[in-house]
Amino acid sequence: MVSQTRRRLVSLVLAALTALTVIFQAGVAAQGSIQPRQLMPKSSSALVSLPIDQQPFYPDLQSISQSWSDVVLGQVVGDSPAATLLNFYAVMADVGRRADELGQQASLQPGFWSSAQRREQINDTDLLFSLAVKALDASVFPESVRNDMADEAAIQLKLVLDYIFTHGQAPLVVPDLAEMKVLNDQRTTPTQSWRIPATAITLTSEIDDDPDNELFYFSPQTVRSIGKMYAEIKDIPAISQPFATPLFYRDFIYTPGYLVPPKWYLMLPLAFRSWMEVPIYDQTLFQITMAAVVICLLALCLVWLFGQLAGTYRDEAPDDQEAIWQRDSLAWKRALVVLPSLPLTVLAEFIVDDVINFTGLPLVISTYGFYVVWYLSAGVFVFFLFEALGRSGSEFLARLRGVPSPLRLQRVSNFVMPLCRVLGGIAFVCLVYRLLILLGLPPNTVLAFSAVPGLAIGLGASKLLGNLFAGLSIQTDRPLRIGDFCRVGDHLGFVKKIGLRSLEIQTLDSRVTVPNSVADEATIINYSLHNRTAVHSPSQGMDIRLAIPSGFSPFQLEELLRQVRRELNDCTWLSHVLSTLETDNSDTMELVVHGIVSLHGWDPYLEKKEALLIALEECVERAQLSEMEVAVSYSTSSQSLQRLPGLLERVVCVDSQLIFGACRFEQIADFSYKFVLEFTSVHSVHDDFEDSIHDLNRRIVQLMDDEGIEIPFPTQTLNLLQS
Numbered sequence: 001m002v003s004q005t006r007r008r009l010v011s012l013v014l015a016a017l018t019a020l021t022v023i024f025q026a027g028v029a030a031q032g033s034i035q036p037r038q039l040m041p042k043s044s045s046a047l048v049s050l051p052i053d054q055q056p057f058y059p060d061l062q063s064i065s066q067s068w069s070d071v072v073l074g075q076v077v078g079d080s081p082a083a084t085l086l087n088f089y090a091v092m093a094d095v096g097r098r099a100d101e102l103g104q105q106a107s108l109q110p111g112f113w114s115s116a117q118r119r120e121q122i123n124d125t126d127l128l129f130s131l132a133v134k135a136l137d138a139s140v141f142p143e144s145v146r147n148d149m150a151d152e153a154a155i156q157l158k159l160v161l162d163y164i165f166t167h168g169q170a171p172l173v174v175p176d177l178a179e180m181k182v183l184n185d186q187r188t189t190p191t192q193s194w195r196i197p198a199t200a201i202t203l204t205s206e207i208d209d210d211p212d213n214e215l216f217y218f219s220p221q222t223v224r225s226i227g228k229m230y231a232e233i234k235d236i237p238a239i240s241q242p243f244a245t246p247l248f249y250r251d252f253i254y255t256p257g258y259l260v261p262p263k264w265y266l267m268l269p270l271a272f273r274s275w276m277e278v279p280i281y282d283q284t285l286f287q288i289t290m291a292a293v294v295i296c297l298l299a300l301c302l303v304w305l306f307g308q309l310a311g312t313y314r315d316e317a318p319d320d321q322e323a324i325w326q327r328d329s330l331a332w333k334r335a336l337v338v339l340p341s342l343p344l345t346v347l348a349e350f351i352v353d354d355v356i357n358f359t360g361l362p363l364v365i366s367t368y369g370f371y372v373v374w375y376l377s378a379g380v381f382v383f384f385l386f387e388a389l390g391r392s393g394s395e396f397l398a399r400l401r402g403v404p405s406p407l408r409l410q411r412v413s414n415f416v417m418p419l420c421r422v423l424g425g426i427a428f429v430c431l432v433y434r435l436l437i438l439l440g441l442p443p444n445t446v447l448a449f450s451a452v453p454g455l456a457i458g459l460g461a462s463k464l465l466g467n468l469f470a471g472l473s474i475q476t477d478r479p480l481r482i483g484d485f486c487r488v489g490d491h492l493g494f495v496k497k498i499g500l501r502s503l504e505i506q507t508l509d510s511r512v513t514v515p516n517s518v519a520d521e522a523t524i525i526n527y528s529l530h531n532r533t534a535v536h537s538p539s540q541g542m543d544i545r546l547a548i549p550s551g552f553s554p555f556q557l558e559e560l561l562r563q564v565r566r567e568l569n570d571c572t573w574l575s576h577v578l579s580t581l582e583t584d585n586s587d588t589m590e591l592v593v594h595g596i597v598s599l600h601g602w603d604p605y606l607e608k609k610e611a612l613l614i615a616l617e618e619c620v621e622r623a624q625l626s627e628m629e630v631a632v633s634y635s636t637s638s639q640s641l642q643r644l645p646g647l648l649e650r651v652v653c654v655d656s657q658l659i660f661g662a663c664r665f666e667q668i669a670d671f672s673y674k675f676v677l678e679f680t681s682v683h684s685v686h687d688d689f690e691d692s693i694h695d696l697n698r699r700i701v702q703l704m705d706d707e708g709i710e711i712p713f714p715t716q717t718l719n720l721l722q723s
Contacts, residue, residue: 051166052166060082145368156227160226163238180194192204470520573608633672663676
C-alpha cells in the first residue's frame with residue numbers, strides 16, 4: 001500500500017542523513033531536523049503508527065458512538081464526509097461488538113427458542129447494520145446480489161478502516177461541512193467528494209440517480225474495490241483499540257445465519273462446530289455440504305415437475321368435438337404443475353443465503369442460478385396461466401351466448417386464445433428482460449436486446465407481419481369461420497383452425513395449411529350458412545349434378561322429377577332443396593339437385609352425399625323403366641291390336657305399387673307393331689320396384705302366350721353378291 005512505500009522512502013532518507021552526520025559531524029543539527037518525525041528507534045525500518053485515540057477525529061467518534069449506544073434509530077449518512085465516515089465506523093463497531101457477544105454460548109439461556117430479550121437484541125443489531133449498509137452506494141453490484149454484496153462490503157470496509165485508523169503516521173483530518181467548503185475553495189475544480197489520504201476510499205454526494213442529493217456516501221468505486229483492499233490487509237495482525245472488530249468478518253462468513261448464528265447452531269458442541277467450520281475457499285464444510293443438499297433437492301423437485309409437465313402433453317386430449325371441453329382443465333393443470341417451482345426456488349435461495357449464509361463468489365453463482373430458475377419458471381407459469389385463463393374464458397363466453405356446443409367453443413377459442421398467447425409471450429419476454437437486469441446487464445444493453453426483434457422484423461419477418469395482419473383481417477371480416485365448408489383458392493374442405501399466421505383446411509385427402517396473406521388475397525367460396533342461434537353443426541350447401549341417359553321421353557323426364565322430389569322429401573337431413581333439369585353446351589341433359597346439410601367433417605358429409613347420389617341414380621333407373629316398348633308381329637289381328645292396350649292395363653294394375661298411365665300404338669316398325677306402355681311407381685324401396693318390373697315382364701309374356709300374340713324376333717336381310 002501507499003503507507004508502506006512511504007515507510008521505505010523515509011528509511012532511505014534516514015540512512016542518508018545518518019551518513020551525512022558521520023561525515024560532516026553535524027549530528028546535532030541533523031538529529032534535530034528529524035526528531036519531530038522519528039516515532040520509532042533508528043534500527044526500525046518503519047515509523048511508529050499514530051494511535052487512533054490521538055487522531056483529531058477521535059473525540060467526535062466517541063461522542064457519536066455514545067449517541068448510537070443510546071438509540072438504534074437514526075441516519076448513518078450525513079451532509080459531510082466526517083458525519084458519514086464517523087457514523088459508519090461507530091455503528092459498525094457497535095454492530096460487531098453486539099454480534100460477537102450474541103454469538104457466544106454464554107449468552108444463551110435454557111430452552112430451544114431464544115428469549116424475547118435476546119430476539120430484541122438481535123433485531124436491534126440487524127437494524128443498526130442495515131442503517132450502516134445504507135451508507136454504501138452499492139449500485140455497482142447486480143441487483144440480484146446487491147443487498148448481500150453490500151452487507152459483505154460493509155464489514156470488509158469496517159476492517160479496512162480499522163487498519164487505516166491504526167496504521168497512519170500522520171493526523172487524519174476528516175472534513176465537516178464547513179471544511180468541505182474551504183477545501184473546494186482551494187480546488188481548481190470543486191467536487192462534492194473527499195478521499196481518505198493515501199487510500200482509495202472516497203466519500204461523495206454525487207449520485208448518478210439523484211442529482212439533488214446532498215448526503216455523502218461511500219462512492220461506487222470504493223464499494224467495487226473494497227474486496228481487493230480487504231484482501232491486502234486481512235493477514236496483517238490487528239491493533240487493539242476500542243473500536244476494532246478483528247473477528248467480525250470471519251464470524252460473519254464462517255457461521256450460518258445472518259449477523260448472529262441461530263441458537264440451534266450455538267448449542268452444538270464446540271468440538272463439532274470447529275469441525276464443521278473447517279474453511280474451504282472462504283466457506284466452511286458445513287456450508288458447502290448443506291448448500292449441495294439443498295441444491296440437489298431443488299434439482300430433483302424441478303426434474304419431477306418437468307416430468308409431470310411433459311406428461312400433460314402425452315395425455316393431451318384429441319381434437320374431437322367433445323374433448324375440447326377438457327382443454328381448460330389441462331391448461332390449469334400445466335400452470336399448477338409449474339407453480340410449485342417458484343416457492344421452492346425462493347425457499348432454496350433463502351436457505352442458501354440467509355440460513356447457510358453463503359458469501360463471496362459462491363453466493364453470487366448460486367444466487368444467479370436461483371434467479372435464472374425462478375424467472376424462467378415464472379415466465380413459463382405466466383404463459384400457461386394466460387393459456388388457462390383463455391381456455392376458461394372461452395368456455396364462459398361460449399356458454400354465455402346460449403346453449404354451448406363444441407363448435408361454438410372452438411370458434412370462440414380461435415379468437416381468444418391467440419390474444420392470450422400473445423399476452424403470455426409478452427409477459428415472458430418482460431420477465432426475461434427483468435432477469436437480465438437483475439444479473440447485472442445495464443438497462444441500455446437490455447434495451448438494445450429489445451431492438452433485435454424489431455431489426456429481425458424489418459429484415460426478414462415482413463411475411464410474418466403480413467400474415468399477422470391478414471389474420472386480423474380474417475378474424476374481423478369473418479369471411480369464414482371454424483367448421484365452415486368452403487373453397488379457398490384451389491382447396492376445398494372444412495376449416496379446422498384460424499391462427500394468427502395461417503389457417504388449416506381439412507380437404508378430402510389431407511390437411512392443408514394456407515398462409516393468412518394467401519387466403520386474404522384468394523377468392524373464398526363459403527358453402528356454409530351461419531346460424532346465430534343454432535347449436536348443432538354448421539350448415540353448408542350440397543350440390544349434385546347427374547347426367548341423364550340420352551333418349552329420355554318427356555314422360556320419363558316428368559317421372560324422373562316426380563321420383564326425385566318424392567325421394568328428397570324423405571331426406572329430413574336435407575333442407576332448402578332445389579331440383580331441376582338443365583342442359584349443357586353439348587345438349588346433354590343433367591339432373592341438378594342442391595340442398596343444405598348440417599354436418600361438420602368429411603366423413604358425415606361424404607356419407608350423406610353418397611347416399612343421396614345412390615338415391616338419385618335409383619330415381620333415374622325408375623324413370624327409365626317407367627316407359628316400356630311392347631312389340632307384336634305383323635300377323636297380329638286388328639281385333640287383338642285393339643284389345644292389347646286394355647290387356648296391358650290389366651296386367652299393370654295387378655301390382656298395387658304400379659299406377660297405369662297409358663298404352664299407345666305409336667309406331668309401325670320395319671318388322672313389328674310397337675306399343676308404348678307408361679306407368680308410375682310408388683315403391684319406397686328400389687329393390688321392390690325391380691321385383692315389380694320382373695313380375696310385370698313375366699305377366700306380359702304370359703299374356704302374349706294366352707292371347708296367341710307373337711312377339712317377333714329381330715330380323716335382318718343379308719345380301720350376298722356373287723362375282
